[in-house]
Amino acid sequence: MKIKGLWWKLLTIVLLLYTLLGGLVMDVPRLVILNETVRNLYFHVPMWFGMVIMLGVSVYYSIRYLKEPLTKFDNNAVEFANAGILFGILGMVSGMIWAKFTWGAYWSGDPKQNAAAVGLLIYFAYAILRGVFEDEQQRGRISAVYNIFAYAAFIPLIYVLPRLTDSLHPGNGGNPGFNAYDLDSKLRMVFYPAVIAWTMLGVWIVNLRVRFRVIQAANTEKMLEKNSSY
Amino acid sequence: MYKFIKILLLSFALSFSFAETSMAQEKQKITEQDYANNEIEMADTMRSNGKIYIVVATIISLFAGIVVYLVMLDKKIGALEKNILDDSI
Numbered sequence: 001m002k003i004k005g006l007w008w009k010l011l012t013i014v015l016l017l018y019t020l021l022g023g024l025v026m027d028v029p030r031l032v033i034l035n036e037t038v039r040n041l042y043f044h045v046p047m048w049f050g051m052v053i054m055l056g057v058s059v060y061y062s063i064r065y066l067k068e069p070l071t072k073f074d075n076n077a078v079e080f081a082n083a084g085i086l087f088g089i090l091g092m093v094s095g096m097i098w099a100k101f102t103w104g105a106y107w108s109g110d111p112k113q114n115a116a117a118v119g120l121l122i123y124f125a126y127a128i129l130r131g132v133f134e135d136e137q138q139r140g141r142i143s144a145v146y147n148i149f150a151y152a153a154f155i156p157l158i159y160v161l162p163r164l165t166d167s168l169h170p171g172n173g174g175n176p177g178f179n180a181y182d183l184d185s186k187l188r189m190v191f192y193p194a195v196i197a198w199t200m201l202g203v204w205i206v207n208l209r210v211r212f213r214v215i216q217a218a219n220t221e222k223m224l225e226k227n228s229s230y
Numbered sequence: 231m232y233k234f235i236k237i238l239l240l241s242f243a244l245s246f247s248f249a250e251t252s253m254a255q256e257k258q259k260i261t262e263q264d265y266a267n268n269e270i271e272m273a274d275t276m277r278s279n280g281k282i283y284i285v286v287a288t289i290i291s292l293f294a295g296i297v298v299y300l301v302m303l304d305k306k307i308g309a310l311e312k313n314i315l316d317d318s319i
Binding site: 186187204 | 259260264265266267268269270271272273282283285286289290293297300301303304305307308310311314315
């Protein structure tokens with residue numbers, strides 16, 4: 001049995017292996033408060049990068065769907081959004097664990113934490129909204145429009161607003177922990193491959209789920225045909 | 231597929247440029263001294279007695295399990311695609 005898109009799936013596995021090995025054993029700077037948790041950079045941060053990338057691709061498919069209402073665009077839009085939401089939840093959980101041991105609490109009402117939580121709620125609403133409609137076209141169109149607006153609200157929420165105020169997160173205001181440091185080339189050597197690797201894992205999951213949807217639809221159609229022939 | 235890769239690359243480029251600009255705020259450089267600063271506690275004991283590699287081995291085996299599972303799932307879906315989609319045409 002051949003696997004579809006074998007080459008990029010293999011590449012995903014290789015990059016993830018590199019991320020895990022490099023992320024766990026390669027040299028990291030010895031920094032106050034952070035200690036070994038600096039390695040979370042290769043696991044927590046790529047969740048958010050991956051999420052933003054996948055939600056962006058989801059918006060791309062939503063726009064394609066509005067231009068030309070084909071089921072395959074809707075399938076891709078919803079599954080990329082789902083994978084993005086999954087990565088968002090994982091990013092949230094991993095971030096809370098990291099925060100507990102570096103900032104002192106799971107949740108400190110940090111602007112970026114709050115904004116990310118609001119952003120995720122916006123996307124939960126997307127998932128709920130989809131469940132409301134019976135009609136496929138209507139579901140596709142309305143959720144595509146919602147998806148575009150959700151992204152437009154989400155990006156300023158997590159990228160812009162937290163930078164306008166003091167936040168514990170890097171690049172926003174003053175705090176201990178990571179904020180004060182610039183990523184150096186040694187950290188980047190694992191960090192960038194890690195972002196690509198985790199995102200590609202998400203894409204693989206999307207690939208499986210979209211194919212599953214296609215099979216499911218074909219199957220339902222077959223059943224309907226069978227029933228109507230009696 | 232190629233269109234898809236193009237989108238992916240584009241979005242990488244976009245998000246990295248985001249990351250670069252955000253990192254351009256006043257920051258301390260991480261220096262060689264930070265790598266040699268022995269006053270900061272790290273997992274040195276784990277490393278000196280080699281046990282960090284046991285953790286690495288554990289995580290790699292977990293990962294191997296997940297990969298095997300994903301590959302099997304991929305194959306199963308591939309087989310279903312063949313069955314259902316091919317004879318419906």
